[in-house]
Every structure is written in C-alpha cells, then in structure tokens.
Amino acid sequence: MHGLVMRKIIILVWGFLQLPAVLAGQQIPGIPEHDEARVMESVLEKDSILIGDQVWWTMILPENTSDIAGIETVNFPELPHLITEGVEALSPILLDSVYRKKHLESLKARVLLTSFDSGSYRLPDMPLYLRKPDGVVDTLWYRGPRLYVNTIQVDTTSFQAFGLKPQMRYPLTLNEILVAVGLLLVLAGIIWLIVWIIKRRRKNLPVFGLSRPKDPPHIAALKALEAIRKQELWKKQSVKQYYTVLTDTVRIYLRDRWGIQAMEQTSAEMIGSLNRKADGDPLLTDETISTLEDMLRTGDLAKFAKHTPSDTENETSLNQAVEFVTQTALIEEEKEG
Amino acid sequence: METVNIKELNERIQRESAFVDILTLEMGKVIVGQKQLVENLLIGLLANGHILLEGVPGLAKTLAIRTLASVVDAKFSRIQFTPDLLPADLIGTLIYSQRTEEFQVKKGPVFANFILADEINRSPAKVQSALLEAMQERQVTIGEHTFPLPEPFLVLATQNPIEQEGTYPLPEAQVDRFMLKVLVDYPAKEEEKLIIRMNNMEEFPTASQVIKPADIRKAREVVREVYMDEKIERYVVDLVFATREPNQYNLKDLAPLISYGASPRASISLAIAAKAYAFIRRRGYVIPEDIRAVAYEVLRHRIGLTYEAEAENIVSENIITSIINAVEVP
Numbered sequence: 184m185h186g187l188v189m190r191k192i193i194i195l196v197w198g199f200l201q202l203p204a205v206l207a208g209q210q211i212p213g214i215p216e217h218d219e220a221r222v223m224e225s226v227l228e229k230d231s232i233l234i235g236d237q238v239w240w241t242m243i244l245p246e247n248t249s250d251i252a253g254i255e256t257v258n259f260p261e262l263p264h265l266i267t268e269g270v271e272a273l274s275p276i277l278l279d280s281v282y283r284k285k286h287l288e289s290l291k292a293r294v295l296l297t298s299f300d301s302g303s304y305r306l307p308d309m310p311l312y313l314r315k316p317d318g319v320v321d322t323l324w325y326r327g328p329r330l331y332v333n334t335i336q337v338d339t340t341s342f343q344a345f346g347l348k349p350q351m352r353y354p355l356t357l358n359e360i361l362v363a364v365g366l367l368l369v370l371a372g373i374i375w376l377i378v379w380i381i382k383r384r385r386k387n388l389p390v391f392g393l394s395r396p397k398d399p400p401h402i403a404a405l406k407a408l409e410a411i412r413k414q415e416l417w418k419k420q421s422v423k424q425y426y427t428v429l430t431d432t433v434r435i436y437l438r439d440r441w442g443i444q445a446m447e448q449t450s451a452e453m454i455g456s457l458n459r460k461a462d463g464d465p466l467l468t469d470e471t472i473s474t475l476e477d478m479l480r481t482g483d484l485a486k487f488a489k490h491t492p493s494d495t496e497n498e499t500s501l502n503q504a505v506e507f508v509t510q511t512a513l514i515e516e517e518k519e520g
Numbered sequence: 521m522e523t524v525n526i527k528e529l530n531e532r533i534q535r536e537s538a539f540v541d542i543l544t545l546e547m548g549k550v551i552v553g554q555k556q557l558v559e560n561l562l563i564g565l566l567a568n569g570h571i572l573l574e575g576v577p578g579l580a581k582t583l584a585i586r587t588l589a590s591v592v593d594a595k596f597s598r599i600q601f602t603p604d605l606l607p608a609d610l611i612g613t614l615i616y617s618q619r620t621e622e623f624q625v626k627k628g629p630v631f632a633n634f635i636l637a638d639e640i641n642r643s644p645a646k647v648q649s650a651l652l653e654a655m656q657e658r659q660v661t662i663g664e665h666t667f668p669l670p671e672p673f674l675v676l677a678t679q680n681p682i683e684q685e686g687t688y689p690l691p692e693a694q695v696d697r698f699m700l701k702v703l704v705d706y707p708a709k710e711e712e713k714l715i716i717r718m719n720n721m722e723e724f725p726t727a728s729q730v731i732k733p734a735d736i737r738k739a740r741e742v743v744r745e746v747y748m749d750e751k752i753e754r755y756v757v758d759l760v761f762a763t764r765e766p767n768q769y770n771l772k773d774l775a776p777l778i779s780y781g782a783s784p785r786a787s788i789s790l791a792i793a794a795k796a797y798a799f800i801r802r803r804g805y806v807i808p809e810d811i812r813a814v815a816y817e818v819l820r821h822r823i824g825l826t827y828e829a830e831a832e833n834i835v836s837e838n839i840i841t842s843i844i845n846a847v848e849v850p
Contacts (some may be wrong), residue, residue, distance in 0.1 A: 363706065427850070446848050446850060447845050447846060447849055449808040449809045486749065487751065487752060487806065487807050487808075488526050488749075488803075488804070488805035489525065489526045489747065489749070490532075
C-alpha cells in the first residue's frame with residue numbers, strides 16, 4: 184500500500200516536471216514532432232516589442248557544425264502568414280547560404296515578424312531540412328524563442344482627445360518650381376508655334392522649309408497653262424472643267440499682272456478693265472485683247488451653255504491664252520553692275 | 521439627267537424674242553430715255569414678277585406702264601392709293617341689286633392686266649395687303665366666289681422717296697413679294713430737251729400694239745426654258761448667302777451693317793429675272809453678266825440695314841456692290 188502511494192507520488196512529480204515541456208511544445212501546423220537532441224537555438228532581434236513593431240527572427244547554422252558537412256541543399260518549410268496565434272510573418276524565410284564546391288558551408292535564415300495583440304508568445308520550433316548527396320534528408324530544429332508584445336499604456340486621467348490633423352503643407356521645392364516653369368515655357372512655346380503657323384498660312388507661306396521666291400505672273404501663268412496642256416482635260420470629257428481651269432489661270436494672271444479683280448469679274452468686265460488699262464500699257468494692243476476676248480467667249484459658251492467645242496477649238500483656246508500671256512508679259516531686265 | 525439642246529433652244533429664243541426689239545422701239549416712241557425702266561418692265565413682264573418703282577413724281581412712271589399696256593393690247597388700271605382707300609375699292613365688292621333682288625359682284629380695278637398702284641405707301645396696311653395678296657395668289661375672293669386675275673397680270677407699285685409723312689411704309693414681308701425694285705432717276709439733259717419737244721408737238725406720239733397677251737404667255741414659257749448652268753445657280757446662291765453670312769465671303773465689314781439678308785425668294789427671283797434678261801439679250805443660256813445685270817433690282821429691297829448703316833449713310837446698293845465685288849464669278 185505504501186509502495187502504491189509512493190508510485191503515484193512519483194508519477195505526479197514526473198508529470199508536473201513534464202508540464203512546461205508539454206505547454207512549450209507548440210508546433211507549426213503540419214510539422215511532425217522532433218527529437219530534442221537535434222534542437223538549436225534561434226534568436227530574436229529584440230525579445231520585446233510594442234504593438235505593430237517589426238522584429239527579425241534569425242536562425243543560424245554555424246560553420247563548425249558537424250551536421251552541415253556534405254550537405255547539398257537546405258530548405259525550410261513554407262511558413263503560414265499567422266505563424267502562431269497573435270504573431271504574423273511579414274516576409275518569407277530569407278536564406279543567406281555559402282556553398283563551396285557544391286557543399287554548404289554556412290547558413291543564415293531570417294523572418295520578419297510583427298504582432299498586433301499584446302502578450303507573451305512562444306514562437307513555434309522551426310525545422311530545417313538538410314539534403315545530402317546520397318538523397319538522405321536530415322532534419323535540424325530551431326527552438327522558437329519567446330516574444331513579448333507590449334501595448335502603450337494610456338493615462339486615462341490626463342488623456343485628452345485631439346481632432347484629425349490637417350494635411351501637412353510642405354514647402355515648395357526648387358524641383359517642383361522648375362517643373363512648373365518648364366511646363367509654362369512649353370505651353371507658351373506651343374501657343375507661339377500655333378500663332379506662327381496661322382500667320383504663315385494666312386500669308387500663303389510654307390509652314391516648313393524656306394519660302395521660295397514667287398514666280399513672276401507670266402511665268403506662273405505659263406507653268407499653269409503648260410500643266411493644263413499636259414492634262415488634256417477636254418479629251419477626258421471634262422470640257423467644262425478644262426475651260427474653268429483655263430479661264431481661272433488667265434484671271435489670276437490679270438490679277439497679278441495688272442491688279443485687276445478678275446476673279447470677281449465677268450468676261451465682259453475683264454475686257455472692259457483691260458481696255459481701260461490699255462491706255463497706259465503699250466503691250467495691251469487691241470489685237471491682244473481681242474485674242475483674249477475670243478478665248479473667254481468660247482469659255483463662257485463651254486461653261487454656261489453646254490457648248491462642246493471641237494478639239495481644235497480647245498487647243499486654240501489654250502494657245503490664245505498662252506499668246507496673250509507671252510505678248511503681255513512684263514519682263515524685268517536684270518541691271519548689270 | 522435633263523438634256524438640253526442649247527442650239528435648238530437658242531434658235532427658238534431668237535425666233536420668240538423677236539418682238540422684244542419691236543416692243544422696245546414702240547415704247548421708245550413715247551418714253552424718252554428711261555431705258556433701264558423699260559428694260560425692267562420687260563423683265564417683270566417676262567419673268568411674271570411685280571415691280572416696285574421708286575422715284576419722284578413726273579418721271580414717266582405712269583406713262584411707261586400705260587404705254588406697255590397699249591403695245592401689248594392689254595387692260596390697264598391706275599389706282600391712286602390714298603389714306604381713305606378701302607380694300608373693296610381695290611378688289612371689288614358685292615352690290616345688292618334691287619331689280620334682281622340679289623347680290624351682284626362688282627369687280628374692282630385690280631381686274632386688269634397691268635396695274636399701276638400709285639403711291640402704294642399712302643394707304644393703310646389692310647389695303648396694301650389686299651393688293652399684295654392678289655399679287656401673290658393671282659386670284660381674288662369676293663363674297664363666296666373666287667375670281668382668277670387675268671393673264672398677264674403685272675403690278676407696278678410706286679413709292680415717293682421724299683415725302684414720308686403720313687405714309688404707311690410697306691412691311692419687309694410685303695416688299696419681298698415684289699420681284700424687282702427699280703429706282704427711277706431724272707432724265708439726262710438731252711433727253712429732257714427731247715421731252716419738251718415731244719410735249720410741244722401738236723399730237724403726242726402714241727405706241728402701236730405689236731404683241732398680244734397670248735404672245736406674252738408663250739414668251740414666259742420660253743423664258744423658263746432658258747438654260748441655267750449649275751455654276752450659275754451656285755453663283756446666285758453665293759450672292760444671296762453673302763447677304764446673310766457676309767463673314768463667310770470675307771466681308772466682315774458688312775456684318776454689322778446688315779440686319780437681315782435676302783430670302784430664298786430672292787434666289788428664285790434672281791434666277792428667273794436673269795433668265796428673262798438673257799431672253800431679252802436673245803440668248804438661250806444665262807451667263808454671270810445676266811445675274812449681275814438684275815442683282816441690284818432683285819436684292820436692294822430684300823436687304824435690311826442696321827441703324828449703324830443708316831447712321832453712316834450706307835444704302836443697300838453699297839452692300840450689293842461690295843458683295844458683287846467679293847463673290848467669285850464662275
């Protein structure tokens with residue numbers, strides 16, 4: 184009977200002594216229990232933090248450790264976000280290993296942790312799997328340290344609530360000013376460019392490239408008439424268009440040569456204007472004006488009366504226009520010296 | 521697509537318009553000078569459009585239309601518009617006949633081929649609108665009966681530009697119904713000398729009848745057939761649009777001077793008047809000269825001027841000149 188009591192006492196004492204080990208033996212879910220003989224120590228950057236602070240948990244495999252001789256690869260299990268109740272992992276396990284001739288020499292692993300609940304936490308033990316060249320996997324364990332998470336004590340007697348602070352106004356930096364000034368300069372440049380292009384367009388000057396000197400009226404007219412001759416519009420059943428282009432060319436010549444508002448004048452008015460100019464211009468003879476009048480009359484018939492002149496008449500009209508321009512061309516002789 | 525044989529049309533017009541020269545010659549026997557007036561009377565007659573004449577008294581306005589009536593062998597009426605004139609005095613009324621014991625229609629002076637509505641702005645609006653309605657509809661309703669007006673029916677209304685007191689100016693909508701507004705000016709010195717001589721003769725010359733109303737109706741049909749090219753149509757539209765949107769035709773200076781532009785009726789009138797002008801010139805097609813020849817008469821009363829224009833003594837003729845000089849001729 185006495186022996187039975189003693190045996191129960193011994194069992195109770197042994198059980199009491201085993202209690203811390205049972206309580207401390209927290210495991211990462213899915214990781215089997217381990218052999219206490221192969222447990223190494225791991226360290227926290229600091230063992231106590233404030234709520235929300237971050238702390239590095241470091242696990243080192245020293246160089247002189249007999250276990251690493253002939254190790255080919257190492258790896259940790261994949262960590263869950265919540266590594267234990269109240270502690271979160273903010274990073275994966277970061278490995279820093281040194282290999283020489285394909286064999287591991289040293290190893291350092293780190294995990295960033297944080298917690299948002301105050302209390303004392305025992306971090307779980309972490310296994311490290313060591314793979315040898317022959318394929319055998321050995322497991323080492325790092326003991327999980329204890330982490331204290333403290334909260335900030337609020338003095339409720341002197342606590343005073345404040346409203347939200349307004350948005351902070353930072354002073355303007357030079358870079359910011361330079362960017363704004365640069366944008367303004369670019370905008371001003373664009374506006375200037377647009378105004379410049381509009382002005383060039385209004386003056387009928389080319390927007391890009393240098394403006395070419397304008398041909399004298401007779402050269403411009405002869406060039407246009409030559410282009411009309413090459414087009415041979417009358418052969419393409421476009422007699423009306425042919426005479427429109429032809430008479431317009433002559434009108435432009437009259438405008439540029441004598442300043443007659445020919446584009447806004449009828450054929451009769453144009454002849455009237457030329458007759459008035461003839462007094463002061465020896466090149467404008469009755470015969471020349473009559474040539475043009477003949478051409479304009481044929482043009483009016485073709486344009487407004489559905490008249491279809493013969494090919495000969497069409498060519499004659501063009502020749503009459505050329506003749507009028509060449510006979511009335513104002514050729515300025517270049518002064519020598 | 522419409523096919524037009526211009527050669528054939530030209531020959532036809534040469535034949536049909538032969539009376540124009542004879543008619544002008546006969547009118548010239550009585551009317552000294554006033555060539556523009558006579559020509560515009562012919563345009564109105566051929567284009568079937570009414571004419572508003574503006575000129576001081578004594579410029580042969582009445583004589584011109586009376587002579588035209590006599591050469592056409594048509595009935596002529598002269599109505600002097602006065603402030604107490606009533607619509608019934610113009611169009612007619614129903615009169616009770618004691619003999620037949622029923623109402624009888626008494627047609628007014630408007631039932632004539634040529635009407636001279638003298639000083640139209642002297643009568644109130646109701647009389648004016650009675651005449652203008654007859655002009656537009658070419659028929660008159662008296663009581664329960666509607667009577668068509670005789671053909672040809674041409675109204676010449678006169679206005680005196682110098683005496684404006686006690687007048688009823690024609691509203692813009694009414695003025696628009698006149699195809700042409702012709703300004704009658706004083707004759708030249710030589711012409712006036714001739715007028716004196718003619719009036720001192722024992723017997724004042726008279727014009728002979730050279731044409732019948734049926735010939736006028738026939739001539740009107742031919743006038744409508746005068747060929748107008750699409751380019752000319754575009755020119756007409758450009759001229760009329762320039763009165764509405766001067767900015768689009770580089771006429772920015774005109775924009776503040778015009779209160780309202782010409783109506784689509786102006787485009788129609790311009791086209792038909794130009795055709796009549798081409799007919800008088802014995803052509804089967806319209807050229808830009810024809811448009812320009814009638815542009816002033818067709819547009820001058822259809823352009824509204826602003827106070828700014830009036831303050832600067834700008835008249836509609838100035839506006840038309842600017843437009844004609846700015847719009848490109850086809």
